[in-house]
Amino acid sequence: MFFKSSKINEFRLWGLFFTLFGMGLMILGTAGIVFWGGQAGKIFAGIFMVIGMIAMLLSVGVYFWAGMMSTSAVILVCPECNRHTKILGKTDRCMYCKTKLTLDPNQATDLGEPTTEHM
Template sequence: MFFRSSKINEFRLWGLLFTLAGMGLMILGTSGIVFWGQAGKIFAGIFMVIGMIAMLISVGVYFWAGMMSTSATMLTCPECSRQTKMLGKTDRCMYCKTILTLDPGQATQHPADTTQT
């Protein structure tokens, strides 16, 4: 994971970055009209199209994150005792960033064996 946060939050972050990049490109393209007049219209058109594509990608990323969020496993974090969502075999808590897993083979601490022989 890139920023060491939960996978769902990372997908939402990428959606936000695409939204901001698309809006920035559209504003940059509009500035071409202000500075170059008639010749800037082509510049503005190109950057408007590229910005719109980035905005559509962000809509797709947000939709994908929402669909994954609906099928995510809900569990209670052992550190902060809040309910969090988990994707895949390992993920991080959305609140305290604790590494979580449901796979006993990947767990770092195993529960103590309480059976006595």
């Protein structure tokens, strides 16, 4: 994982990024009308409006995809913060405390077995 958050939150972050990027491009496009005016400004604004709209539609797709994955995610209780969290795949992070979680016993680091310490 690139960021230290749950996979669902990472997808939502990418959706937010595409939303802000698309809105920024649309605002930048309207600046062409202000600075150049006339036909050149309208063409500049039109190009950036279309690219910004594509980025906005991409964000809608990412949010839809994250929502569909969220409906089929496994819900479990985090052992650290005792809150219900969703996990995608075999390993993921808690949505709240960022603890690494796994459903595969072979990848678990602490299996809850008692340890014997000798002094």
